[in-house]
Amino acid sequence: MIALESPALWLFAFGSGFLGIALYWARIAVQQGTGARNFIDPVGTLPSFTAIIVISTSGFVPFFSIGLADGVAQNGFAYASMSLGCVLIPLAGVFLFKRIWALAVHLNTPSQASFLDEVFASKSLVVLSAVIAVLFAVAFGGRVMTAFALLYHDLTGGVFDPVYSLFLIASIVALIAVIGGIRAVMYSGAVYGAMGFLALIGLIGFTLFLAGGFERLADRIVDLQMNGEGTAPFFNLSGIVQFTLGSGFAPPDGSPWSTAMVLSATLAFMGLSASPVLYLFAVSSKSNRVFGPGLTWVSAGAVGAAIMAFAMIVGGFGLISNMPDITGEVMERVSELSPWFMAALYFGLFSLVFALISGSFLAAAQLGVVDIYRRYYHRDLSDKLAVASIRILVAILVLISVLMSITAPFLSAELASLCLPLAAQLLPAMVAACYRISIAHRSIAVGALIGVFCVFVTEPFGIRALDFVGLELPWGPAPWTIHSVGWGLFFNTGAVLVISVITRYHDQGERWNALTRFLESTFPAQPFSTPVISTAWSVALAWFFLAIGPGIAIGNSLFVRTVGREQENMLGLPSIVVWIMIAWASGVAMIWFFADRMQLATAHGSEVRKGQSAALAESGMRTDRMAVTVWIILGIAGTTATLAWIFG
């Protein structure tokens, strides 16, 4: 019986089962064909429900990456407002996915880079999309895999070395992507989705068991709120905005979680829906009919509820128990009581992140080989050779990710924190592509680059990089308690609007006009009455203001009443917790309104016929272009080294 109580044994058993089933689905994917069409070009071919499950479960990954529950345990419930990102991810999807899908099928663009190239004819956007894809794979993927590897190491009681554990996790991720391509990733992600969701519920349930039930947990939280010394920042947002120069210069009073920080930081989650990997998942769906109900009830509803509970219950328990690493602590407690349940929970949670991480590596390799190498340097590259190159590149990227996580974990974490803010800078481009709003389409690339620059100079990585070459910025990360996404999106949209106003009467070009006509004919304008449209916009603005904007400060004290000289919570929970829960519920209702009533994510248009990719005008290996690219890269590297040598 001693052996049966060994966590390592159960982790090994469940891990083998996980890998075996994933390999089975990789085999199924291979049986369906190993050509480029099956391996990496899934446009409109995979079961719609798999796309919805994978997209919805992927929504959990950023919250795992930022350590949502651990963050609440360390910073209090002001940090829990980040969980409202679970509304913003599907909200962005509701606005984008239906039309992106139609355009991708029409243009036959399996990757985001090719999509942006077809729509905007901008090489800058292609490079930006490629950089984001690589960052998602190498840094973001590395960070999540490292977290799981460290947990694996802890749960096995140190039997497995962290480095060995990381290689183990990475090899599972790589193997499925390399063997079966996008089909294997989507199939595995779908079959594991429900398991992952149940595992998350199980983790929350076990936390409640440890806390002695919900009522006892709530009582202890309220007790900490009322009687704890110096705990006010845990239960209150620190004002609207704080004009400090960012962390590292002048720390904000109380906590950095002002409403400006909440608004700007939660906007980053919308970046996931504009990322190359979610583009890949969304366009793989056979139909765009599923996005409305799927994003509303599965993504925002079910997964959103689980994320909220994860933040409030697991994070709240960590806060009252003074356990900053609460997720790991709960898993270790489960392991002591029931190693088999712990192993099931571990691989359940892993299955939630598996598809996004594996898909990120594929998306990056696809961009590198098909959209950059084949498109610009080697147009004769056969499909067979392209698939082989993608497989090799996935393996290389996974190896780089692992090595970077081992040798430079700090750098890896800083790069990972760039992913969502940078992806969010593609939002104006995606919105412009989908809605053909009257802006100068050439302003999109300029705006995106300005946004990227603003993100770079307000993120720790960018500030450190500039410091390396001798340029010391007079501010730190998140100046004025505004997250880098806020700065980036503000200047990004500002630049787009200003340039559009200046050049608005210029002809947009035949390509742009043709796509506009396609969208207008596919999705004819709905005969909504003006009050419905104005109600929709009012609802959205009110939600943004009250749920994640300055209005969230009302939540600090709205559900508190004064009895004599004492204050007490009206609903038995801290006011901010109740406010965030209401914000989530109203957010789901808002998504339903936009998706279903406004028909932004329900198919009402005509059938979309699959188009052919634009014919390649040139052929052969373009060594001249390669030479130019190499010289540019060498020039940038040389300039950086010189600046660092002189000023750094």
Add this chain to the structure above:
Amino acid sequence: MATDATIDRRITVYAVWLSLGPLGFCLMLQGIAFDHLLTGASGALVLAGAFMGHLIVNTYFDQTFTPGEIAFGTAVLALWGVLFLVSWVSFDLSTTDLLIAITFVLVTAGCVFGHIVTRHGGRGAFSRFHSRQPD
């Protein structure tokens, strides 16, 4: 090569078993480890729930169990039976452990019987096992 409908059904079947299977299995183990009948029996019921989920999926896709599924299910039950017999003979199993095992057997038998009866009807179910000898 599997058709699209087959793939859809297979993904759904896997999703059902991968979510409820480990839960039921872990609950049964927990019941045995902690000598707690209710926990162990609830594990058996969760596995029965997964079986019913499989039946619903079959009905939705208008298909029945594949030979591979029948073979796999039979093999798992046989393995479980062998493990139980070996444990019974080799170790001093408690009454609760025995009751959990019996609950599992009864639930499994009930599921199989229920499936055959609902699919083939009372007389038809009997005919699946009984064949009249030619006169």
